[in-house]
Amino acid sequence: MSQEKAIIGKAKEVKPLIINNEMTKDVEKRILIGKSNYGAPNFVMRLFTVKPGGYSPKHSHRWEHEIFIVKGKAEVYDGEKYNAVEAGSFVYVPGGIEHQLKNAGDEDLEFICVIPTSADEE
Amino acid sequence: MSQEKAIIGKAKEVKPLIINNEMTKDVEKRILIGKSNYGAPNFVMRLFTVKPGGYSPKHSHRWEHEIFIVKGKAEVYDGEKYNAVEAGSFVYVPGGIEHQLKNAGDEDLEFICVIPTSADEE
Numbered sequence: 001m002s003q004e005k006a007i008i009g010k011a012k013e014v015k016p017l018i019i020n021n022e023m024t025k026d027v028e029k030r031i032l033i034g035k036s037n038y039g040a041p042n043f044v045m046r047l048f049t050v051k052p053g054g055y056s057p058k059h060s061h062r063w064e065h066e067i068f069i070v071k072g073k074a075e076v077y078d079g080e081k082y083n084a085v086e087a088g089s090f091v092y093v094p095g096g097i098e099h100q101l102k103n104a105g106d107e108d109l110e111f112i113c114v115i116p117t118s119a120d121e122e
Numbered sequence: 123m124s125q126e127k128a129i130i131g132k133a134k135e136v137k138p139l140i141i142n143n144e145m146t147k148d149v150e151k152r153i154l155i156g157k158s159n160y161g162a163p164n165f166v167m168r169l170f171t172v173k174p175g176g177y178s179p180k181h182s183h184r185w186e187h188e189i190f191i192v193k194g195k196a197e198v199y200d201g202e203k204y205n206a207v208e209a210g211s212f213v214y215v216p217g218g219i220e221h222q223l224k225n226a227g228d229e230d231l232e233f234i235c236v237i238p239t240s241a242d243e244e
Contacts, residue, residue, distance in 0.1 A: 003216045003219065004201060004202075004219070005200040005201035005202045005219060006198070006199075006200035006201055006213055006214060006215040006216070006219050006221055007200075007213070007214040008198060008200060008205055008207055008211060008212070008213050009211065009212055010210060010211050010212075011190070011210050011211065011212055012210060032188075032190070032212040033188045033212055033214040038214050038216075039216075040186060040188065040216075041186065042164065042165060042186070042238045043164060043165045043188065043236060043238070045188040045190065045212065047190070047212075064162060064163065064164070066155045066162065066165065066167040066236070068133070068154070068190075068192075068234050070190075070192055076128065076130060077128075078127040078129075079126060079127035079128055080126075080127045083130055085130055088132060089131065089133065090130070090131055090132075090133055090154040090155055090169075091129070091130050092128060092129040092155040092160050092162060094128070094161075094162075097126070097127060097128050099128055114165060114188070116164045116165070
């Protein structure tokens with residue numbers, strides 16, 4: 001896929017995948033920029049919204065995350081302990097490190113999370 | 123470089139490179155997560171702050187950008203025209219497309235911009 005101009009979009013207009021299961025509570029995932037939608041070759045930018053009381057799974061995988069907290073308050077498990085983290089912070093999760101983000105506030109937690117395309121977009 | 127836990131930091135505590143030249147006005151660049159600081163293998167997350175009246179260069183290069191507008195108002199050149207873009211929007215600039223971000227408001231414009239490591243960190 002090739003474009004002749006840049007693509008501009010509003011994150012909240014991207015249809016979310018709503019995730020609720022044994023490991024995950026009240027998480028919305030939006031793939032903003034990836035291979036599947038715009039042919040981006042190397043990495044995938046996703047926006048996650050975690051409702052108050054919600055959390056992402058506590059898990060690890062072989063690929064890395066580069067995360068920026070856009071809004072709200074989080075508790076971030078870094079492989080050893082939970083840390084209070086606020087909007088304007090970044091988190092680098094190397095491959096193989098167990099991690100989790102919980103909403104620790106009473107408004108939505110929003111964060112950008114970038115992964116390699118090779119991780120696929122799931 | 124390998125870590126045993128995730129790295130957590132505050133973006134504004136990262137020392138900025140302040141850029142003012144013929145092409146660029148009142149831009150602060152912070153490398154949040156990259157190969158040089160944390161050994162991130164594939165892509166580099168930067169935070170740019172553009173002061174009111176400031177702008178990034180109008181230019182193109184062979185690598186792509188994945189951008190998320192965190193704060194403020196921008197005018198984004200997409201290769202064809204300027205577009206009004208607000209916080210909560212994303213911009214995908216494929217390699218080879220001319221682009222520019224201008225601060226179009228009266229507060230700081232902040233955006234996350236991710237590039238491949240192969241682009242190096244300049």
